[in-house]
Each structure stands twice: as structure tokens, then as C-alpha cells.
Amino acid sequence: MTNVNAAEAQPNVPGSLRYxxxxxxxxxxxxxxxxxxxxxxxxGDKRALHGIDCDILTNxxxxxxxxxxxxxxxxxxxxxxxxxTIDVCRVTGExxxxxxxxxxxxxxxxxxxxxxGMVFQKPNPFPKSIFDNISYGPRIHGLARTKDELHQxxxxxxxxxxxxxxxxxxxxxxxxxxxxxxxxxxCIARAIAVSPEVILMDEPCSxxxxxxxxxxxxxIDELRQNYTIVIVTHNMQxxxxxxxxxxxxxxxxxxxxxxTEEIFTNPRDERTQGYITGRYG
Amino acid sequence: MxxxxxxxxxxxxxxxxxxxxxxxxxxxxxxxxxxxxxLQAMGIGAISLALGLLGxxxxxxxxxxxxxxxxxxxxxxVDLAPEALGLExxxxxxxxxxxxxxxxxxxxxxxxxxxxxxxxxxxxxxxxMLAAAAPITLRNMVMDNPALLxxxxxxxxxxxxxxxxxxxGLIDRELVEDRRTISDQQLRFYxxxxxxxxxxxxxxxxxxxxxxxxxxxxxxxxxxxxxxxYALSVxxxxxxxxxxxxxxxLEEFAPKNRWTDLIEVNINNLAAVxxxxxxxxxxxxxxxFFGLPRSAPLVGGMVLALMTLPTIxxxxxxxxxxxxxxxxxxxxxxxxxxxQTILHHVLPLAMPGIxxxxxxxxxxxxxxxxxxLMIGMNAFITQAPDSITSPATALPTQIYIWADHPxxxxxxxxxxxxxxLLGFLIVMNGMAIWLRKKFERRW
Numbered sequence: 001m002t003n004v005n006a007a008e009a010q011p012n013v014p015g016s017l018r019y020x021x022x023x024x025x026x027x028x029x030x031x032x033x034x035x036x037x038x039x040x041x042x043x044g045d046k047r048a049l050h051g052i053d054c055d056i057l058t059n060x061x062x063x064x065x066x067x068x069x070x071x072x073x074x075x076x077x078x079x080x081x082x083x084x085t086i087d088v089c090r091v092t093g094e095x096x097x098x099x100x101x102x103x104x105x106x107x108x109x110x111x112x113x114x115x116x117g118m119v120f121q122k123p124n125p126f127p128k129s130i131f132d133n134i135s136y137g138p139r140i141h142g143l144a145r146t147k148d149e150l151h152q153x154x155x156x157x158x159x160x161x162x163x164x165x166x167x168x169x170x171x172x173x174x175x176x177x178x179x180x181x182x183x184x185x186x187c188i189a190r191a192i193a194v195s196p197e198v199i200l201m202d203e204p205c206s207x208x209x210x211x212x213x214x215x216x217x218x219x220i221d222e223l224r225q226n227y228t229i230v231i232v233t234h235n236m237q238x239x240x241x242x243x244x245x246x247x248x249x250x251x252x253x254x255x256x257x258x259x260t261e262e263i264f265t266n267p268r269d270e271r272t273q274g275y276i277t278g279r280y281g
Numbered sequence: 282m283x284x285x286x287x288x289x290x291x292x293x294x295x296x297x298x299x300x301x302x303x304x305x306x307x308x309x310x311x312x313x314x315x316x317x318x319x320l321q322a323m324g325i326g327a328i329s330l331a332l333g334l335l336g337x338x339x340x341x342x343x344x345x346x347x348x349x350x351x352x353x354x355x356x357x358x359v360d361l362a363p364e365a366l367g368l369e370x371x372x373x374x375x376x377x378x379x380x381x382x383x384x385x386x387x388x389x390x391x392x393x394x395x396x397x398x399x400x401x402x403x404x405x406x407x408x409x410m411l412a413a414a415a416p417i418t419l420r421n422m423v424m425d426n427p428a429l430l431x432x433x434x435x436x437x438x439x440x441x442x443x444x445x446x447x448x449x450g451l452i453d454r455e456l457v458e459d460r461r462t463i464s465d466q467q468l469r470f471y472x473x474x475x476x477x478x479x480x481x482x483x484x485x486x487x488x489x490x491x492x493x494x495x496x497x498x499x500x501x502x503x504x505x506x507x508x509x510x511y512a513l514s515v516x517x518x519x520x521x522x523x524x525x526x527x528x529x530x531l532e533e534f535a536p537k538n539r540w541t542d543l544i545e546v547n548i549n550n551l552a553a554v555x556x557x558x559x560x561x562x563x564x565x566x567x568x569x570f571f572g573l574p575r576s577a578p579l580v581g582g583m584v585l586a587l588m589t590l591p592t593i594x595x596x597x598x599x600x601x602x603x604x605x606x607x608x609x610x611x612x613x614x615x616x617x618x619x620x621q622t623i624l625h626h627v628l629p630l631a632m633p634g635i636x637x638x639x640x641x642x643x644x645x646x647x648x649x650x651x652x653x654l655m656i657g658m659n660a661f662i663t664q665a666p667d668s669i670t671s672p673a674t675a676l677p678t679q680i681y682i683w684a685d686h687p688x689x690x691x692x693x694x695x696x697x698x699x700x701x702l703l704g705f706l707i708v709m710n711g712m713a714i715w716l717r718k719k720f721e722r723r724w
Contacts, residue, residue: 110617120610140617
């Protein structure tokens with residue numbers, strides 16, 4: 001099912017504009033950040049994604065929902081080429097970031113991942129100090145010329161991730177000693193520290209308790225001011241709370257894509273309706 | 282059934298007629314408990330057997346070898362008059378002192394304490410009671426400090442092996458004279474020494490400071506220790522970096538195909554190749570083809586490195602594999618390149634495992650004898666090696682050499698050598714455990 005027309009995602013479509021007007025937060029830029037055209041992914045002989053066409057707008061949160069094994073995480077991992085690390089995985093089609101093909105041979109994947117950061121399902125801080133966790137990215141990308149600059153980056157990243165007040169007195173403690181929710185915010189701070197343009201989140205709250213989840217959701221809403229965010233989630237309430245656009249995946253197809261409100265209140269496809277009303281998934 | 286009463290009640294609480302409470306079910310239950318106990322008993326039996334045998338080994342070794350850690354000395358006052366030594370009065374020239382007749386002066390000093398040393402035969406008998414090394418030690422003392430000439434000093438003379446054995450009670454004095462290594466005349470001298478309290482057996486520091494010798498009283502383990510140290514250093518320097526490089530390539534970069542499968546199978550097979558084959562390879566390639574010196578720790582270390590490599594590669598690969606993928610993904614997801622991910626995150630986390638494998642590999646290499654025999658590290662070498670290319674023995678080959686000697690003193694030396702080797706093995710394995718505990722990290 002590749003019948004979702006990409007035009008739906010464009011800002012000049014009435015439904016989309018209606019949504020923009022309804023949004024309580026500052027009006028996002030209307031430019032397209034990333035596009036995906038005819039993306040197919042194979043694991044060995046098995047086709048996991050069947051031609052995905054999708055646009056991601058600057059400064060919007062796009063939620064990818066769907067039952068387990070539908071390909072939403074696979075699609076997310078295509079956006080910063082994390083699938084490259086899987087030997088048997090092959091990606092065809094075109095994905096662009098600011099109009100540049102990210103699967104182009106000349107493109108450096110290291111640079112791409114600096115621009116498109118990622119937060120994983122299970123908090124995975126490095127077994128180093130909190131400071132080193134945050135400063136690692138800026139260091140390898142040469143973002144700080146002096147120690148002071150590095151300290152500034154660490155502080156501002158932790159502040160934006162809402163973790164500064166909790167850890168400012170123990171930056172030298174191991175990052176693995178924090179609670180689960182703090183660890184996940186540490187991982188978000190770590191991703192922010194590199195100043196990416198897009199942040200990909202793969203079920204960032206699935207290992208967290210409700211309070212930590214609320215923290216992270218608030219954080220996602222704030223981060224939207226500066227970053228474009230794509231989030232995979234199993235929790236439909238979460239998709240409804242944090243995202244402006246939602247894409248519903250089913251068995252490797254992108255079934256429906258549109259403003260979150262519309263998807264949840266008035267889905268066009270019956271499979272979408274079945275999923276959000278809990279008939280399967 | 283009453284003998285199991287402690288663990289199984291005679292009749293379970295649910296006894297009755299149900300599917301799980303009938304008599305047949307109760308019998309099945311008892312049979313199951315009996316099988317449990319049989320399995321447990323077999324395990325305990327196996328462990329006790331192993332521990333018992335180990336105990337016997339340790340007891341025989343210690344009882345045979347402890348005497349080597351003590352050495353008998355005769356303490357006498359020696360008058361170092363230059364005239365008696367046949368030296369010019371007032372000489373301080375070391376080369377001149379070297380020619381001095383220290384042996385006769387030493388025997389005179391001992392003879393002065395005893396009665397019955399009145400002819401040449403008696404003197405010869407007395408001379409054989411002192412180690413050949415004793416006058417040399419005295420001479421070296423004087424050469425180092427010529428001011429001793431003209432003085433009377435107290436000197437601890439190393440006793441020969443036969444006296445040592447008598448003092449330690451290892452020679453049966455009741456035997457017929459020609460069945461023992463010490464004559465009746467020498468025994469009379471010995472008894473006088475004991476009476477005057479000039480003979481004693483303090484801790485044998487000499488054992489840890491000298492190399493091999495023709496006579497058991499002078500032979501020490503130091504030369505073999507240094508040889509083993511050099512060989513293991515060479516082995517470590519070659520095998521550690523090579524094994525880590527190979528493991529990283531195979532684990533992180535190599536594509537999974539028929540070639541890498543073949544390499545993997547071969548590495549596993551290599552770990553099982555008999556060590557003497559590596560010795561032959563070392564002899565043929567390193568000594569014959571490359572012309573490296575024989576009996577050298579350099580070649581020994583290279584051969585041991587070949588043996589240790591597969592062990593470390595296998596351990597390092599297992600350690601790299603055990604690093605959780607989430608750490609790799611975290612680093613890659615931040616834009617770290619592959620080598621940054623490996624060097625900054627994966628390798629440090631795998632290091633404790635790699636080090637443990639390395640130490641266990643080196644401990645194996647330390648005890649390895651066969652390949653060293655093939656490259657001539659079982660030569661008779663009386664000096665500790667001063668470089669990795671000078672001839673040397675190693676701990677296991679030194680034990681092998683001593684085990685071959687007929688003298689009684691060497692029997693104790695052999696066991697003592699084994700104890701030293703085992704001591705080092707215990708220390709190394711302890712270090713491996715300590716490292717694993719210390720650097721084990723949670724993630």
C-alpha cells in the first residue's frame with residue numbers, strides 16, 4: 001500500500017494548514033526537512049518495507065505507529081543509515097536530508113549521523129562519567145576548541161534535556177548510576193550535544209515508568225522548537241500527546257500519514273481505525 | 282524408605298488416591314528424589330577424588346622439595362694472611378688476588394677446628410666436604426674488598442652435597458661405607474662439626490640467586506626464572522597485539538563468508554595443535570631458516586607466542602562479542618566512526634576479558650616444555666641470560682634437566698623447581714581473577 005500521496009504532507013494542503021492553525025505552539029517553518037521516496041528494505045531475501053513515500057517537515061514531531069514488526073523501526077533506522085551496521089540489510093529508494101541523497105556514495109555517514117542523531121529504546125549511556133557521556137560527541141566532531149566551550153556545551157545540553165539541576169553536582173559520577181528516566185534524558189542530552197538537525201527516537205519511553213515518561217514527553221515538546229523529531233512509539237496516547245503528524249505502518253506499508261488529530265479522530269483507512277481502536281496490534 | 286526420612290517424609294502430605302497423590306505417584310516422587318541424590322553423590326565423589334589426588338601430589342612434592350629451600354654451611358674463622366695465600370704482601374690488584382690459593386687456606390681453617398686431619402687423605406676427605414664453590418665465594422669477597430687481606434674473618438663456607446644430605450638426615454648412616462656417598466672418616470669430621478656447632482642450614486637464598494650448576498649445592502633457579510621472564514615477555518609482546526588486531530578484524534570488520542568461517546575453524550584447531558609441533562616449526566623456521574640463535578629466550582618466546590595466539594584470539598573475540606550492541610549503536614548513532622566506536626567504547630569494555638584470556642594463555646606458555654626442548658632451551662647454562670638472545674633455560678626445562686640428574690640433591694631441587702613454577706602459575710591465575718573482578722563493569 002503505497003497509495004498515501006505525498007501531497008498530503010505538504011503544507012499547502014488544506015488539512016495540513018487547518019492543523020497548523022489549530023496548533024497551540026509557535027508556527028513551525030514550512031520547509032521539508034527529510035523526504036523518502038520508494039524506500040524498500042530487504043533483510044536477506046525478506047522485504048521488510050514496501051516502498052515508503054513520506055515527508056518530514058522542519059520542526060515537527062512525526063510519530064510512527066503500528067503493530068510490532070510493521071517496519072516502523074526499520075524505517076527510522078534508514079533515516080540515519082543505522083541499518084548499514086546490519087550485514088544482511090539492503091536499502092533501495094531515495095531518502096534526502098535538505099535535498100541531498102543520504103545514500104549517495106560521496107556522503108559521509110559519520111557526518112550524516114552527526115546531523116541526524118538518535119535515541120534508542122533502552123537507555124544506553126556509555127559506562128563513563130556523566131560529563132564524558134555528553135562531551136564525547138562534541139569531542140569526536142571537534143565542536144569545542146577549549147575546555148570552557150566543552151563545559152558550556154555539556155551544561156547547555158543537560159539544561160535543554162532538563163537534567164542539569166539533577167546532576168550538576170555529580171558530573172563525574174558514572175552515567176550508568178542514574179535512574180532509568182534520567183539515563184534516557186542523558187541519552188537525549190548526549191544526542192543534542194552534537195547539535196543535530198533531526199533527532200530520531202526509537203520507543204524512547206518503553207523502558208520508563210509513567211513519571212519518567214511524562215518528563216521525556218515534555219522534553220520532546222520543548223525540543224521541537226529547535227529540532228525535527230521522528231519518534232517511534234507503541235503508545236498511541238503518547239503519539240497523540242507529542243506529535244503533530246502521525247504515520248501508521250502495517251506489514252511494511254505506510255498505510256496512512258497525516259496530522260495526528262485527523263489520524264486519531266477520523267482515520268481514512270479501516271486498518272488504521274482497527275489499530276487505534278485496539279482491534280489488533 | 283525410612284533412611285530418606287530427613288528429606289522426604291514417609292508419606293507426603295497429600296497422600297490419597299488422586300492422580301498426583303496415589304501410591305504410584307508417591308513412588309515416582311521417591312524415585313525422583315533418589316535420582317537427585319545419586320547425581321549429587323557422583324559429583325561429590327568426582328570432586329573428592331580430584332582433590333585427594335591433588336593433595337597427594339602436593340604432599341609428595343613438598344616433602345621431597347622443602348629441603349632444597351635450606352642449605353648447609355660450615356662457619357669457620359679464616360686467617361687471610363697474604364703469605365698463606367701465596368700473595369705479595371700489600372697487593373690490592375684483583376687479578377693478583379685471583380691467583381691466591383684460597384682453597385688450601387679455607388681447608389686449613391676448617392682443619393684447625395677438627396682433630397684427625399693429619400695426612401693428605403684426610404685433607405682430601407675434608408676438601409670433598411666443602412663445596413667447590415666455597416673457596417671461589419671467599420676469593421670473590423676478597424677481590425671485591427682487598428682490605429680484608431691480613432685480617433681474620435668469619436666465613437660461611439658452603440658445604441658439599443654429601444654433608445648437606447647428612448645434615449638433613451637424608452643419608453642412612455647405618456649403611457655399609459661403600460653404599461653411601463660419605464665415608465666413615467668424613468662422618469667423624471661431620472660429628473665434630475656438629476659438636477662444635479659450626480654447621481647449620483639457614484634459608485637457601487642462593488637457590489634464588491644462581492643459575493644451574495654441576496653440583497646440586499650450587500644449583501639455583503634464578504637463571505631459569507630470568508629465561509622464563511624474557512621468553513614470556515617476548516611471547517606477550519608478539520601475541521597480545523597480534524591477537525587483539527586479529528580478534529577486532531574478525532569480530533568487527535570481516536564479512537561473514539566461507540573464508541572467515543575457514544579462518545575461524547583453523548584458529549580453533551590451532552589451539553589444539555600439540556605444542557611439540559610448534560617447537561619443530563620454531564626449529565625449522567626461526568633457527569634453521571632465519572638463523573636466530575639456539576637456546577635463546579627470543580626464539581622460545583616466538584614459539585610460545587605461536588602457541589598462545591589462538592588462545593588469546595578466542596578469548597578476545599568472546600570478550601568483544603560480549604559487549605552489548607547498545608553501546609556500539611549508541612556510539613555509532615552519535616556519529617562516531619567505526620574505529621572510534623571500537624577504540625573508545627568496545628575495546629575498553631572488552632579489555633578485562635581479553636586480559637584474563639591473555640594471562641591464562643601466558644600461564645600455559647610458562648609451563649610449556651616440549652617446544653622449548655626442540656629449540657635447545659634445555660642446555661646446561663650456568664649463568665642467568667643478560668639479553669633475550671643469550672642462551673638460557675626456562676623454568677619447566679630446568680625442572681626437566683634436574684629431574685635427569687642422579688645426585689640426591691637434585692631430587693629436592695626438582696621438586697623445589699616445580700613448587701616455584703606452581704607458585705608463579707597461582708599468582709598469574711590469581712591476577713586474572715583479580716583483573717576480572719576489578720574491571721568488570723555493569724551496563
